[in-house]
Structure formats: structure tokens, C-alpha cells
Amino acid sequence: MKKKVVIVGGVAGGASAAARLRRLDEEAEIILIERGGYISYANCGLPYYIGDVITDRDNLFVQTPHGLRARYNIEVRTRHEVLKIDRQQKMVEVKELVSGRVYQETYDFLLLSPGATPIRPKIPGLEGDNVFTLRDVADTDRIKTYLRHEQPQRALVVGAGFIGLEIAENLVAAGLKVSLVEMASRVLPKNLDPEMAAPLHNHLRARGVNLYLQTALSAVEQRDGQDWALLGNGEEIPYDLVVIAVGTRPETHLAKEAGLELGTNGAIRVNASFQTSDPSIYAVGDAIEVESGITGDKTYLPLAGPANRQGRLAADAICGRPVKYEGVIGTAIVKVFDLTAGSVGFTEEFLKHSGQKYLTAITHPLSHAGYYPGATHLDIKLLFTPEGRILGAQVVGAHNVDKTLDVIATVMKTGGTVDDLAALELAYAPPFSSAKNPVNIAGYVAGNIIRGDLPVASWDQILDQENPDFLLLDVRSKSQFAAGALEGALHIPLAELRQRLHELPRDKEIIVYCTIGLTSYLATRILIQNGFKARNLSGGWQTLKPILDDRRATAAQKNR
Amino acid sequence: MKKKVVIVGGVAGGASAAARLRRLDEEAEIILIERGGYISYANCGLPYYIGDVITDRDNLFVQTPHGLRARYNIEVRTRHEVLKIDRQQKMVEVKELVSGRVYQETYDFLLLSPGATPIRPKIPGLEGDNVFTLRDVADTDRIKTYLRHEQPQRALVVGAGFIGLEIAENLVAAGLKVSLVEMASRVLPKNLDPEMAAPLHNHLRARGVNLYLQTALSAVEQRDGQDWALLGNGEEIPYDLVVIAVGTRPETHLAKEAGLELGTNGAIRVNASFQTSDPSIYAVGDAIEVESGITGDKTYLPLAGPANRQGRLAADAICGRPVKYEGVIGTAIVKVFDLTAGSVGFTEEFLKHSGQKYLTAITHPLSHAGYYPGATHLDIKLLFTPEGRILGAQVVGAHNVDKTLDVIATVMKTGGTVDDLAALELAYAPPFSSAKNPVNIAGYVAGNIIRGDLPVASWDQILDQENPDFLLLDVRSKSQFAAGALEGALHIPLAELRQRLHELPRDKEIIVYCTIGLTSYLATRILIQNGFKARNLSGGWQTLKPILDDRRATAAQKNR
């Protein structure tokens, strides 16, 4: 018997499911219903179209209704909105938006991929035709038209998550002066810990973005024809256009009204084959709750990779194939001007709150062999259990961030350990990597920490210590020390350390630091084996300096 | 008791072992003996110094004897050669090359990391001061000096393995006209199958390299002050300088004379903790035999990543730490002008000969989202067992080859399957990847092949068929078909296929092709589900075209 599948939402999850369904079942009747004017658009490309990085609007459409019809024999209905699900009758109520006509459509299987909606915080005065969110093509067209016709000079971006950062960058590219306001103490607060976000703060400022961290947008006002944003810190900034990017919430009113079980964040609850609490109704993408592949906990992860894959798997399930989704580990990445930042798994902040025992390792290897031109350093933070299982990773840098992150994510996907990272045999030639790949190095350092070969201190155990009960030892070269060092640090270059051990206290802990943590690791080894109590400052000066620079910039901003 | 470790060879394996030994044991006496004038040099950077890509010679030295002494308290003896091992006395005989003095040095542990020697084939006439191999700094200096003083115009490079290709590229960069002669039918014959090497052939020619494949260098002659290479095909080419890069053989005369057990390729046999047949003697790097992490078979893999890691592990073992080397999977990569080529595991050629059952999948995904500027296509070939275990992969392209390869290698390292590739959750934002990552796509396609959803034909089942018993069906667009298609192919664009099924034979197998294999996959699905016998041409026109171009160029060369 020919099955009839109705799909709600024609983009990442919905269109992928439709395509896969057709490949598996040439007979099925497949109806794709999309509220908006377009299907298969590149949500993720929208910010770059605003910045004119993507210049041709047509490029935003990976597929067209015509293409899906011709190639896939899928009935595509754009500007049709599904209003209601009648589970008893296995029927949806659909409104043809252009005509206003409402009709019923029966289904054997219903697949929901309605995505998510940008959160619009209630901020007094925040309305008008220069207030935007960015989710779909219509939003993009609106912003683009506003830029073209109104030629705004000053933009306010609210929220420094992935999308907020992309919008900020692209508004700068479009020639605007951008202020970025974020309530948390840092950008990408759910993905990066403070020391990993600091380099991004400095880079954003260097690229002309006014960064307001730990700052709420409390209200907006119009005075003399100018819009003003009133910030929580009392400051007022003028703006011509504002984009709100403070997160999304799953679009689940259909599911809710139909009585489907909901979960985390109000997202639709599904089983491992994407079946909702109604066995004829499947759901995927930004609208659903997912399981953490690390802990098994329920969570929410609105990203395109998972949405695409879930769409494919739901189609498999609808066609009766065995499907068991493994959950998500949360791999995500974003370009921030000339830097890239990415993360997978949990942050330290999250782990601290969760009570899970963890260790961290920070390394700064070069993106490829130092002797081959163009290498830049990576900042890598690894989080792992005391037994070595990887819980999370954060990577920031100018090159090879994506590669480093993907390799770690691949190991995490199988529940791998830091020793697995150390053992990887990765592609090496000078333009691409180092004989000891950055991922190997991260694994080595983490393994050393676990095995007690390398006791470590973290940046926050060094900075802001009123009465430090440890001695700071700087083992860098004379010139490096002279160029900037920690207050009160004793300076003994590594090469002299073995001869000058008598200068060091035996009754006090010594925290050793250098540029990236390698020279100080050698020093720590020497000290420990000579009976001193020593720890290595994780990530060294390269971790500290961006934090100090960031603080300085913040202080300067406050004193303005 | 303080242990005394003597290390033979001061570069990748030796220096890494020395450094790790010191970190683990501040007390040990560590003597590093190096025949050449330098330690810790970047062998892998040498070609790029010749091409002036690396401009500062000092950059070739990752560490200096002084640095190792000062930072690591390691006794470094350059220009000292170990002549003999006296296993009974646990003593080596060393010659100080500058003075000629010979002395004995005792050891508790001896670590051999003497590397390998370039093979110098016996070719009549091949000698003189313009004949080079490239292994170490002295070789490099010789070539560099010759280039500077003699200003040669025409170079001959013999051997198109990794090093041969790098040398060819860098001699072009140095302004020479380069002929590259390779005995096998393709470049990188041990790493790439023919269809994966073809794009490199075309690219090398486009960059001005004279490529002589399936061609032996039979002799060289001097006539009227000009050197001529006589090729197996009868051709004669003039040259001013020749670099031989036909492979290396492990440097094992010390080990052999000492009666240590040897294995594959005459390399030193070691156990999983790098112990030779003499428990006090360890060996690592290009001198040793290793185990395949895929099959467990003995093999030989002279690469820097493994050498570095083995050095570290041997140091661990010497310090009494448990070590169990997992063997190698053979991940390797090379830049070839604007392309990159890499491989891991086994080639199809190898698998065919080994009798192992295997399947292949060829895909050509974009390096990142097509709508974001700068995306280029990747050529990915995956080899796997009928059950899905990955046996090998080859990747060629302009961008993200290293990332794609590393992710696959990471999955292979744990014995993973093509379904594991499909399930990976990799970092996606438009500048970096696609929502369906190239690795996911490769996994999907391979999975479809395994499950029988996608019967495939390979390029060699299409080309060179005298009396094909199949129908070729081209499902690309009209314009694509017009721009170049396979002789005798029937053309039905995918969008018309469902309506024109009656034009197709039911008694004959249909092999469908398109640009990359995706549209034809859809067509194959339609055909199969309508009762036709159909297969999809793996990789489509994008796989065929480079092969056809390559053949055309070869034919033109022959007719010259």
C-alpha cells in the first residue's frame, strides 16, 4: 500500500527527509508544506548574504520547489501553513496563505520539522521597522532592504552567540559601526569558557566592534529622531538598526496543541527513531529535544548538521528501516573575522555546575609546522574525566580550528579518551600539520596531567589572588620576561634552572609559567624530581595575556 | 641507580626520545649521538627550503645541540658516528668524525633511531656532482649550492612518491623546468589508485611539469657537455641536475651486524614496546618494521608522525612504563602545487592483490557549503569490507583534504565502519563545511552500497569495454551533456526520467551517470524501483573526465 507522508517545514530537516523518503520509496505520496515563500534555503548563509560575502541571492537556495518536484516528484506547497493536527483523523488543517483558503490533508505519517523561532525579549520601546531578528529569507530580505534604502550607520546587535557574532561581523562588512551587547560575561557563553573567549573579545574590538559584555539592554528610546539603547550599566548608545539574536525557542505550538509530549526547553520529545508520543508522527530538527551522546541527558541543540541527519533518519524510520539515533555531542563552530572558534561537548562552567569530576588541559600548538610559512597558534582547551574520557573541547585560532575540532569530536563520538587523542595517526606534511599534531599534543598533555606527571594550575588560580601562598616562577627568556610578566614573579630562565635550584623555596608551592606551558612543563618536571612542590600554569602567558588585555580594554571602556 | 641511555640518531625518533626521557627521568645520563652536523632538523621541510618557500635556513632546526643541552641536560655529540654495537659488553664503538678518534661508550639502554637511506638505483652513467638525493641538511645544502652556483635550467626528478613530488614542485618554484619520471603508471602509486592520481597528473602538467609515467630511467649520458637522460620509452631528455627520489631503505647495518632480528624490508624487528631482539636495545622510526593497525601484518612506514610518537613511547618503555604500540594505519599527505593528496590504509590495487574482499565508494563533495565563496570539490575514495569496516581512504582536492583525511583516519584508528562516518557530528558553519559534511556523505554513499540501495559500477568497468553489454544513461542536463559525454550514452535528464521510462530496455543492464554520482543515484533508485537493472557510475563524470584528460595528454606526449 502506497503511503502518504505529510511534512511540515521545508528546510533542513523537512527537505532532507523528503528527499531521502523519495529515494527509499518511489511510490510514496510526499507532500511538503512550508509556511514561508521558500524551501531548502541556507539559513546558515543568511548572515553572509547581509554582509555581501554571498553576493547572489539565488545562491541561498540549495533546492527550489520546482527542483524538488522535477527531481524528486515531491509535492511542494510553499506559503501554506499547517494550522492544526487532528491525530484521531490523521489529518492536518492547512491554510493557503495567499488565498486564505483552509483545507484538510490526511496522512499516514506526519513529519514535523518546523524549526525554531528567534526569542524576542520584552524590552521597553523595542519595536519599529528597524528592529530585526534573523531566521529566514523574509527576515533577510527585510534587513537587506533596510540597509539599502535607509543606509543606517550604527547597528546594535543584541546577543553574542553564534548568530549574533555572524551578524555583527557581516554588518561590519556591510560598512556599519557595530555595537554588540551581551548579558553574559563573554561571547559564546554556552560554548566557551572565559579564557577561551578572551582572544575573541580582543579580536572583535580590534575589528572595530564595540563590545558590551555583562551588559543588558534595558530599554530603547527615541529622542529627536534618533534611537537610543539604554544599557544596564547606565550607558546610552545611539543606533539606526538593531538585530536581536538572543537565542531561539523550538516552534512547537502545533505539537503542543495536538497533545504531543514535550521535553527540555519545551521541545518535542521523540524516541531514538524520531517518533513522537504519537507513533504516526515523527519530528526532527530545531523543534525536538535530543539526548546528549555524552551523558544520556535530555538536551536541546538547534544546529543544521543534526537537523539534516535527523531528517534522513526519520525518513528511514518511516520506511521501516531500523533507526537508533546516538544522540548529540554538540559540535559547533563560528568564524569571527580572522579567527575561528568552535566547541564540542561541555564547558568547564557547565561541568562545575553539574558536579561532574573533571580535569582540563590548555595547549597552544601551531596550526602547522612552525618552519613552514603561515603557521599561527591554536588555543585548545580539553575537558576530561579523571579517567581520561573526553567531556568537551574548545578551539580558537586563525587556522585549522575546524580540523582540530572535528578530530576531537570524532574521538568523542565513540566515547574516546585523551590517550586515544595521543595515539591518533594524523596526516602530516609541513603545510598541514606538525609531526606531533596539535591533537596529539593535547592528548599528551592531558595524559600527563591524569598520570600526575604534570600537576597544573589554571589561570584563575593565579590571577586575582589577594594573598597568594605560592611563588610564581617565570622560566622564559630574559627578553620575553622583560616584554611583560606577572607581577611578583621570580625569573629564572629554564636553561639556568638546574644550577639555581637553591634560590627556590622548599616550603612553598611554586607555580611555573612560560609562553605556552611547554618550557614550564620541563621546569616543573625538574622541580618535582628535585623534591620541590611545583605546578605548571596551564597554557602559560598565551592564556593569560588575552585575559589581561581583555580586562584592560573593559576597564578603559568603563572609565570612558 | 642512575641509568645511562645512548641514542643513535638525533632527529625525529632520537631527539623526541631523548627529550621525553629527560622529562621522565631527571637523573638519567642521556647521550645523543648523531653522525651528521645537525640534530632535530626538519627533514620534511627540506624540499621547501630548496624552493625558497622556507627562506631562512635556521628555521630548519627545531632544536640545536645547545638547546638540548641547556634545556634538557642531554649530552649531544654531532659528527660522531656509531660504528658498532657490542651487545655482550653493552657498549658502542663511536667515531668522532672530525678528529677520526674512535672510542667506546657503554650503555644500560641503547636506542636506535638511525632513520633510512635514499635508494640509489644502479643506472648506467648516473653519477657526478649534479646527481642528488635528499635526506638531510647536507644533501639540501649541496642542492642549494648547486642551484645557486651552477644555475641549472632543467631538472630531472626520478620517482613520483611524496618526496619526488615535493622536490618537483620546489624545483619549479626555484625557476627550473622539471621533468618527472616515474616507473609506475601514476604518481603516488602506493597511495593512490589510478582514478585518484589522474587529477594530479593533469595538475602537474598544467603547472609545467613534464610527466613521464610508466617510464624507466634506463641510463644517462653526457654529450657535448650536456647530460641526457635515456628513458625506457626511447625518449631522451636533457637535464642539468637530477634528483633521485625512488624510496628509502632502513638504515640497519649496525643492527644487522649486531645480530638483531630484522623483518620486512630489512627493517629492525621490535615488539610492541620497541624492544629489539636484545632487551637492552630499543629501536624506532624509519629503521624499524611496524605492524599494520588494520590487519596486524608486518609492514614498513617511514614517516615523521610515527617516528616522533615511537620515540616518545620507547622512552616510556625504557623508563619502565607500560607501552603497547597499536601499529600504524599509514596516514600520509602531500601538497602538489594547488592540490593536496592524502591517503590512509590500503589502496584498491593492494586489496585486489591481497585477496581481501572490499567495496569502494567515490564521492566529490564540496570542501565547504557551495553557497559560501571559495568552495572547491574534493575527490574521496573510500575502501571498506562488505560489512563496512574501513580499509582505506584517498582524498584529493584543493581545500580541506587534510581535515577530511584526518577524520577518516581517526575513525579507522578505532576499527570503525562507514556507518560511523555517517553518524559523525562535525563542525558546520558555511565557511568550513556543509551541513552534510563530506565525511558524512562518504559514509552515506558507502552505506547505501553495502545495503544494496545503490548498486555501483566503477570507471574501469565503463571505459575500454570493447563490446559493452550495458546501456550507458546520462541523466545530466542538456547543456552538461552537450559539453562532453561518454560515447554512445543515451541522454535523459533526471527530471524527464519518470516520464520516459518506456524508452529504456528491460533486458539490459543500465549504467547511469551524471556529474558526481548524486543525480544518477536518484535515477538509479527510480530505475531499480521500476524493475530495471541499473547501476550507478561511481563518482560520475568528475571521476571520468580527469582520466580521459590524462589519457589524452599521454597520447599527445607519445605522438610528439
Ligand SMILES: Cc1cc2nc3c(=O)[nH]c(=O)nc-3n(C[C@H](O)[C@H](O)[C@H](O)COP(=O)(O)OP(=O)(O)OC[C@H]3O[C@@H](n4cnc5c(N)ncnc54)[C@H](O)[C@@H]3O)c2cc1C
Ligand atoms: C542565521 C542563522 C545562521 C545559522 N547558522 C548555522 C550554522 O552555521 N551552523 C549550524 O549548524 N546551524 C546554523 N543555523 C541553524 C540551522 O539553520 C538550523 O538548525 C536548521 O535550519 C534547523 O532545521 P529545521 O528543519 O529544524 O528548521 P528550519 O530550517 O528552520 O525549517 C523550518 C521551516 O518550517 C517552517 N514552518 C514552521 N512551522 C510551520 C507550519 N506550521 N506550517 C508550515 N511550515 C512551517 C518554517 O517556515 C521554516 O521554513 C543557523 C540558523 C540561522 C537562523
Ligand SMILES: Cc1cc2nc3c(=O)[nH]c(=O)nc-3n(C[C@H](O)[C@H](O)[C@H](O)COP(=O)(O)OP(=O)(O)OC[C@H]3O[C@@H](n4cnc5c(N)ncnc54)[C@H](O)[C@@H]3O)c2cc1C
Ligand atoms: C625530504 C624529506 C621529506 C619528508 N617529508 C615528510 C613529510 O612531509 N611527512 C612525514 O611524515 N614524513 C616525511 N619525511 C620522513 C621523515 O622525515 C622521517 O620519517 C623521520 O625523519 C624518521 O625519523 P628517524 O628518527 O627514524 O630518522 P631521521 O630523522 O632520518 O634521523 C636519523 C638520524 O640518524 C643519524 N644516524 C644514522 N646512523 C647513524 C650512526 N650510525 N651514528 C650516528 N648517527 C646516525 C642520521 O644521520 C640521521 O640524522 C620526509 C623525509 C625527507 C627526507
Ligand SMILES: CC(C)(COP(=O)(O)OP(=O)(O)OC[C@H]1O[C@@H](n2cnc3c(N)ncnc32)[C@H](O)[C@@H]1OP(=O)(O)O)[C@@H](O)C(=O)NCCC(=O)NCCS
Ligand atoms: C537540498 C536538500 C533537499 C538536499 O537533501 P538531500 O538530497 O538529502 O542531500 P544532498 O543533496 O546532500 O544529497 C545527499 C544524498 O546524495 C547521496 N550522494 C551524495 N553524493 C553522492 C555521490 N557522489 N554518489 C552517490 N550518491 C551521492 C548521499 O548518499 C545522500 O543520499 P542518501 O541520504 O539516500 O544516502 C536539503 O539538504 C536541504 O533542503 N538543504 C538546505 C537547507 C539546510 O540544510 N539548511 C541548513 C543549513 S544552511
Ligand SMILES: CC(C)(COP(=O)(O)OP(=O)(O)OC[C@H]1O[C@@H](n2cnc3c(N)ncnc32)[C@H](O)[C@@H]1OP(=O)(O)O)[C@@H](O)C(=O)NCCC(=O)NCCS
Ligand atoms: C625538537 C624535538 C627534540 C622536540 O621533542 P619533544 O620535546 O618531545 O616535542 P615538543 O617540543 O613538541 O614537545 C612535546 C612535549 O611538550 C609537551 N607540551 C606541549 N605543549 C605543552 C603545553 N602547552 N603545556 C604543557 N606541556 C606541553 C607535550 O606533552 C610533550 O611532552 P611529553 O612527551 O612529555 O608528553 C623533536 O621533536 C625533534 O627533534 N623534532 C625535529 C625533527 C623531526 O621531527 N623531523 C621530522 C619532521 S620534520
